Structures are given as structure tokens and as C-alpha cells.
Amino acid sequence: MKRRTLLTTTAAATAMALSFGSAALAEAEVTAGFIYIGPPGDGGWTYEHDQARQKMEAHFDGKVKTVYQENVPESADAERAITQMALSGADIIFTTSFGYMDPTNAVAAKFPNVKFEHATGYKREHPNVTTYSARFYEGRAIQGHIAGKMTKTNKIGYIASIPIPEVIRGINSAYIHAKRVNPDVEFSIVWLYTWFDPAKEADAARALIENGADVVLQHTDSTAPQAAAQEAGGVITFGQASDMYDYAPMPRVSSIIDDWAPYYIERVQAVIDGTWESQDTWDGIGKGMVGIGEITDAVPADVKAEALAMKDALASGEYHAFTGPINKADGTAWLAEGETASDGDLLGMNFYVEGITAEVPN
Amino acid sequence: MDLSSINPALLVASIMISATPILLAAIGEMVVEKSGVLNLGVEGMMITGAVVGFAVAVTFTSPLLGFAAAALAAAALSLSFAVLTQYLLSNQVATGLGLTLVGLGLSSLIGKPYEGMKAVTLPKLDIPILSDLPILGTMLFRHDIMVYVSLLLVALVWAFLKYTRAGLILRAVGESHDSAHALGYKVVRVRVLAILFGGACAGLGGAYLSLVRVPQWTEGMTAGAGWIALAIVVFASWRAGRVMIGAYLFGGVTVLQLNLQAAGAAVPVALLSASPYLITILVLVTISARGVHGAPASLGRPFHASS
Numbered sequence: 001m002k003r004r005t006l007l008t009t010t011a012a013a014t015a016m017a018l019s020f021g022s023a024a025l026a027e028a029e030v031t032a033g034f035i036y037i038g039p040p041g042d043g044g045w046t047y048e049h050d051q052a053r054q055k056m057e058a059h060f061d062g063k064v065k066t067v068y069q070e071n072v073p074e075s076a077d078a079e080r081a082i083t084q085m086a087l088s089g090a091d092i093i094f095t096t097s098f099g100y101m102d103p104t105n106a107v108a109a110k111f112p113n114v115k116f117e118h119a120t121g122y123k124r125e126h127p128n129v130t131t132y133s134a135r136f137y138e139g140r141a142i143q144g145h146i147a148g149k150m151t152k153t154n155k156i157g158y159i160a161s162i163p164i165p166e167v168i169r170g171i172n173s174a175y176i177h178a179k180r181v182n183p184d185v186e187f188s189i190v191w192l193y194t195w196f197d198p199a200k201e202a203d204a205a206r207a208l209i210e211n212g213a214d215v216v217l218q219h220t221d222s223t224a225p226q227a228a229a230q231e232a233g234g235v236i237t238f239g240q241a242s243d244m245y246d247y248a249p250m251p252r253v254s255s256i257i258d259d260w261a262p263y264y265i266e267r268v269q270a271v272i273d274g275t276w277e278s279q280d281t282w283d284g285i286g287k288g289m290v291g292i293g294e295i296t297d298a299v300p301a302d303v304k305a306e307a308l309a310m311k312d313a314l315a316s317g318e319y320h321a322f323t324g325p326i327n328k329a330d331g332t333a334w335l336a337e338g339e340t341a342s343d344g345d346l347l348g349m350n351f352y353v354e355g356i357t358a359e360v361p362n
Numbered sequence: 363m364d365l366s367s368i369n370p371a372l373l374v375a376s377i378m379i380s381a382t383p384i385l386l387a388a389i390g391e392m393v394v395e396k397s398g399v400l401n402l403g404v405e406g407m408m409i410t411g412a413v414v415g416f417a418v419a420v421t422f423t424s425p426l427l428g429f430a431a432a433a434l435a436a437a438a439l440s441l442s443f444a445v446l447t448q449y450l451l452s453n454q455v456a457t458g459l460g461l462t463l464v465g466l467g468l469s470s471l472i473g474k475p476y477e478g479m480k481a482v483t484l485p486k487l488d489i490p491i492l493s494d495l496p497i498l499g500t501m502l503f504r505h506d507i508m509v510y511v512s513l514l515l516v517a518l519v520w521a522f523l524k525y526t527r528a529g530l531i532l533r534a535v536g537e538s539h540d541s542a543h544a545l546g547y548k549v550v551r552v553r554v555l556a557i558l559f560g561g562a563c564a565g566l567g568g569a570y571l572s573l574v575r576v577p578q579w580t581e582g583m584t585a586g587a588g589w590i591a592l593a594i595v596v597f598a599s600w601r602a603g604r605v606m607i608g609a610y611l612f613g614g615v616t617v618l619q620l621n622l623q624a625a626g627a628a629v630p631v632a633l634l635s636a637s638p639y640l641i642t643i644l645v646l647v648t649i650s651a652r653g654v655h656g657a658p659a660s661l662g663r664p665f666h667a668s669s
Contacts, residue, residue, distance in 0.1 A: 188623075
């Protein structure tokens with residue numbers, strides 16, 4: 001039973017007035033809407049989208065109003081929520097979870113004059129739909145390197161959310177780089193089938209730690225695994241989507257930070273200028289969409305230096321996180337020596353790389 | 363498949379932590395239902411307890427104070443249910459559902475400033491001798507105080523219902539409120555007290571989630587635990603001992619499936635994730651099929667002295 005209250009930073013009435021196009025009444029030129037999977041207080045994924053929303057609003061200094069709706073399930077509710085937002089006068093709507101892919105496209109068909117921006121998806125069925133995502137796997141590569149170097153039990157726990165290419169890519173990238181520096185490393189992967197459920201995330205972290213993992217990577221949105229790792233002691237974690245610096249220097253030794261603000265500013269500017277077009281954006285560390293949070297002193301200096309070198313190489317494009325030789329888990333060859341993965345392969349990734357013993361759930 | 367990485371002692375310890383919130387809520391609800399009242403607002407009372415407990419614990423840096431406040435807040439919420447159903451004779455099912463909705467909304471309102479804060483959690487007890495026992499020490503004797511409180515509560519409720527006169531009166535009210543009334547017992551008063559007790563227990567269960575099991579406040583964090591508690595009361599056919607078994611079984615399956623995944627068991631993950639719910643449904647069906655439910659005869663029926 002999620003709340004479906006439309007929370008607005010401005011009065012809802014303002015949004016309504018805008019929808020009738022009465023420019024005289026409206027001070028803001030553009031209304032930007034956001035659909036969130038969790039609450040902005042999750043400290044992770046939704047938190048960063050909300051921070052970016054606020055920065056974007058501040059950047060335009062009154063020219064842009066924003067509205068958002070939180071805790072929107074990836075179900076039929078999503079379509080209702082997006083429709084409602086389009087009806088109430090939003091000019092551009094950012095839908096910020098993978099599961100909003102079909103609802104976003106369905107609503108986009110009904111509102112050709114509203115621009116839709118779907119995060120982490122790949123479907124652009126209408127000219128008013130754009131997709132955008134970040135190359136989180138680049139950050140995962142750095143995590144994998146630090147994890148492989150720092151694990152003493154050679155067991156790395158991975159709290160996975162929903163089996164989609166995005167998540168599988170992260171697991172593969174972390175595994176490849178952990179394995180490269182530590183051939184004995186093993187991955188235990190726990191699937192929760194949710195992006196956000198603190199109690200489950202905490203239980204999962206405990207289960208992994210009890211099974212011998214001394215590094216816990218997470219692809220879920222809350223800080224609950226960090227709290228569980230802190231309680232257990234001697235376990236390291238990485239902030240996910242947000243810095244989660246409250247848990248530094250231990251257990252959180254670094255983090256992947258999503259920085260959406262420049263992108264949101266650019267896209268809303270395009271709406272104001274009338275230059276908005278459907279496109280696909282997939283930026284990584286190089287463009288600043290993926291940030292690597294401060295690596296704390298819990299990490300040995302040499303490992304930290306290597307991690308930062310890898311970050312620079314990834315940023316400059318000199319190194320690709322998926323560089324051959326890499327085989328698939330079933331033993332078939334995927335990338336030859338020196339070959340790098342194509343974006344198409346990465347976007348549709350539905351297999352583990354060689355060495356991960358688990359099976360990808362359907 | 364290599365399951366050797368699962369440490370049975372740690373597994374049992376985790377199960378106890380995972381089961382405690384639903385055990386607390388379920389034992390309270392059982393007393394409520396024993397008095398003949400069906401309160402479907404457990405989820406709402408739990409989450410209210412979770413947020414108030416967290417807020418008070420953080421403000422005064424005292425987890426125990428947090429638990430006390432959680433019990434009080436949830437009991438206060440249940441009082442509104444008591445007034446509506448016992449004095450104004452509203453429909454119990456509808457009022458209970460309303461209570462859940464109110465609790466969920468109210469809790470996210472109260473909880474806004476506390477999102478992302480770290481909890482002050484309960485210390486693990488270090489019981490002399492017992493905690494140092496091999497295996498058993500880790501398994502049973504290194505928990506925080508609330509785990510033992512919950513078990514003690516089960517024992518007390520059992521003894522209360524079975525051996526005390528007050529317990530007998532409560533059961534009489536639940537079985538036949540007209541007869542109890544004819545004998546001169548205050549039906550409404552007994553029921554209100556039972557509802558308050560149920561509320562307080564649900565509040566404790568919620569606070570256990572936000573202060574120990576997770577431990578932090580996030581909106582909607584009970585994620586259906588209150589409904590599981592309701593199911594467990596039926597599962598237990600309204601018996602205290604079986605409530606405990608039910609809660610531990612559910613907590614057990616939840617934790618076990620995560621452990622099996624972590625250990626790399628070759629079982630479909632989707633099936634493992636759904637297993638706690640599947641097992642709950644399965645047991646409920648089995649119990650219904652047997653025909654003997656043990657439900658209090660006046661459960662859910664409104665009472666007024668004039669009837």
C-alpha cells in the first residue's frame with residue numbers, strides 16, 4: 001500500500017494553471033516531473049535523483065517548476081502516476097526506474113506534446129521518448145578491484161535486485177576485476193527481487209556475512225546492508241547510487257555516485273530552447289555521470305592508487321571494463337584477446353562470465 | 363552445491379532476530395482475537411511503533427525508551443480502533459483496514475525528518491557462562507533483550523490464558539459475549555484492554571524492526587509484516603505456543619532462503635524468494651482442510667449490552 005499522494009514543491013494549483021497554458025499566470029516556463037521508485041530519503045538511488053532535481057530547479061532559478069511522486073510501484077500504478085503527472089501539466093517527465101519502461105512508452109503515445117525521459121531502459125517507441133543511463137559497470141570494475149584485493153576470506157557477497165542486464169552487467173564487471181587481482185575469489189549472489197526493502201536487504205547482508213563473505217556489494221537502494229556490515233564488523237561495503245558517507249571509513253570504503261544533475265539541466269534547457277529530441281544517453285565516469293566516492297583509509301594506499309589509476313583509464317576511454325579475453329559462464333568465447341564489448345552486447349547482457357558458478361535467474 | 367558454508371548456529375541466531383517482530387505482533391493480536399475482536403490494523407500499528415520508537419530512541423539516544431514510546435504510540439492508535447468498534451460499534455474489518463492506512467500515512471509523515479539517520483540499537487547481551495557455551499551460546503544466548511522479552515511474553519500470555527481467572531474471563535468474552543455479559547463481566551472493558559495490549563505488542567514489533575533488525579527508519583519498512591502476523595494467528599489456531607512456532611517458521615524460511623542463495627544452492631531463486639509466502643499459504647490451507655479452527659466463537663461480532 002504505497003502512498004500515491006502527489007507531492008509538489010509548489011502548490012498543485014500552480015501546476016494546474018500551467019496545464020491550461022495561461023502564460024500570464026505562470027511564472028515558470030517549464031514544469032518538470034519526476035517519478036520515483038522509492039522515497040527520496042532512501043539514501044541511495046532515489047535520493048540522488050531528488051538531489052539532481054533540486055539542483056536543476058535551483059539552476060533555472062524560478063524558470064522551472066518541479067513536481068515529483070515517490071514510491072511508485074513498477075506496476076499498473078506507474079502508468080496511472082505518469083498519466084496523472086502529464087495531465088497536471090508537466091512538460092517533461094523523468095521516470096527513474098527500469099520497470100517504468102513500458103508504462104512510460106504507453107503514456108508517451110497518449111501525450112505527444114509531453115517529453116518523456118526514461119532512466120536505464122532501452123525502449124524509445126515514440127518520438128517523444130528518450131532514454132538515459134549511466135555506465136555504472138565502470139564503477140563496478142573499480143569496486144571489484146578493491147574487493148578482490150581486500151577480501152581475506154576470498155568470498156564476496158553480492159546483493160542483487162532484479163535480474164535485468166543492468167544488474168548482471170554490474171555483477172560481471174565486479175567479478176572480472178576481482179578475479180583478475182585475486183584468482184581465488186568467489187562470488188555469492190543473492191537475488192531479492194526488489195529495489196528497495198530495508199528489512200530484506202539487511203537480512204541478505206547478514207546471510208552473506210554469515211556465509212563467510214567479508215565484502216558485500218549491493219545493487220539495492222537502501223543503506224540497510226551498510227548498517228548490517230557495520231554491526232558485523234570487519235566487513236567492507238561500497239555506497240550504491242549515493243555516497244552513503246555516513247558509513248565511512250568502515251564499512252563503506254568507496255562508492256558509486258550517480259550524478260544526474262548536469263543531464264537534467266541539459267535536457268530541461270533543451271525543452272526551454274525547443275531543441276529537445278529523442279535520443280539515447282549512456283555516459284560513464286568520463287562525462288561525470290558516474291562518480292567514485294572518496295576511497296577511505298581503510299583501503300591500503302597501493303590498492304587505492306591502483307583503483308584511482310583504473311578510474312582515470314576508464315574516464316579517458318583508454319581502458320574498457322569489458323576487455324577480452326572473456327568467456328561466458330558456459331565456456332563459450334565472448335570477447336577475444338584485446339576486444340572490447342559493444343554497447344549492444346552490454347545492453348542485452350543476460351549471461352554470467354566464466355567463473356561465476358551460479359545461474360542467471362530467468 | 364556446497365551448503366557447508368552455512369553455519370547452523372548463526373543461522374538459528376538470524377532466524378530468531380528475523381522472527382521477533384512478527385512474533386511480538388502476532389502474540390498481541392492473538393490476545394485481541396481471543397477476546398473476540400478482529401483488528402486488521404496490525405500493519406498500521408507496527409509501522410507507527412517503528413517510526414515513533416526510532417524517533418524517540420534517536421532523540422534521547424535510548425533504545426529502551428524508544429521501545430516504550432513505540433508501545434505507547436501503537437496502543438494509543440489502537441485506542442481509536444477500540445473506541446470506534448467497541449463504543450460506536452463500527453465494522454471491525456473496515457475499521458481495522460482504516461487503521462492500517464492511517465498508520466502507514468501517519469508514519470511517513472512523522473518519519474520524514476528521520477530518514478537516513480542511524481539508529482541507536484540495542485546491545486547484545488553477554489550472559490555469563492551461557493553466552494560462552496560452544497554453538498548454543500552463539501545460537502541462543504547472545505541476543506538483545508527484546509528477543510527474550512518476546513519469548514517471555516509468549517510464556518506469560520500462555521499462562522495467563524490457561525491458568526488465571528482473568529484469562530478465563532477474557533476467553534469467555536471471546537467465546538460468548540452474551541453469556542459473559544449475563545454473568546456480569548464487563549465485555550467492552552475486557553475487549554478494550556485486550557485491544558490496547560495488542561496495540562502495544564504490535565508497536566514493540568515495529569520498533570524491533572526499525573531499531574534492531576534493519577536498523578534505520580525508511581518509509582513503508584514493515585513491508586507486510588503485520589499481515590503475516592495476522593496469518594500466523596490463524597495458523598496457530600489461537601494458541602500461544604503455536605504462534606511462536608509459526609513466527610519462527612516464517613522467520614526461518616525467510617532467512618534460510620537467503621542463506622541458501624548465498625551458499626549457491628541450485629534451486630530456482632524465484633521459488634526461494636516466494637517460499638515464505640508459499641509455506642504460509644500451504645499451512646493455512648492444511649489447517650482449514652482439517653475443519654477444526656479453534657477460532658473464538660464471537661470473533662468479529664459486535665457487542666452491545668442491549669442485544
